[in-house]
Amino acid sequence: MADVNRGKRPLSPFMIGPHYRPQITSVMSIANRITGVFMTLGAVMIVWWFAAAATGPESFARADGFLTHWFIVIFIWLPLLLSFWYHFVNGMRHLMWDTGYGMTLPDVYTSGYITLAATALLSLFTLVFALF
């Protein structure tokens, strides 16, 4: 029987949500990409900070005043910190998969939960390190 919806069916990334229950596998996969793209902003902020510090005290004061404003710290640096460790740990998960290990569904779930726990712990540790 001919498929009447052929060519009109929703395709992969747009399946998640309205047509397909979000799962740790798909959500963690797209999260790797989202955190990576988001950290482009972090790279720009870090380079701006270094460039301002290299230029002199006046330009550093200007950059520092913006970059260490509480609003930026809470809504940009904190998500950047979580993104950094998530992308870091999940990247190592990908490197493990590249060697052929951990490809079964139970293993993928186990490494997924380990990645989330490690992200939380490393972020918390870094935060404590930064504040004290």
Add this chain to the structure above:
Amino acid sequence: MSQQNTDFRTPRARAAGLGSAKDGVHHWWNQRVTAIALIPLGILFVFPFVNALGQPHAEVIEIYQSPWNAIVAVLFLGVTALHLQQGLQVVIEDYVHSKPLLTAALLVNIGFCWVLGLVGVFAVLRIALAG
């Protein structure tokens, strides 16, 4: 599929280089190289950095005048720029479907990442070598 072949090249020669990946595993491999390099560099960079962020100018200069911190920062910013270029390229290739727009986006990406990396490396070196 009986198309008249007016081309003297073989079908194999016409197809070469037009596959989905176009350049084999070269890009994939390079992305793994920078990813693996960023495991130690990320750890070594992030802790002095979160310590330095928010400190006064003189303290920041002192931290990055340490040769160790400066070398780590130079390597981290350089390799990060490469990894960023490789990662953003894959995202662009996946989501930009118009050929002219794709070419333009890939060129902008390469330029952006190189400028970002070189400005970062230059800034750290200037701090470290200012004496």
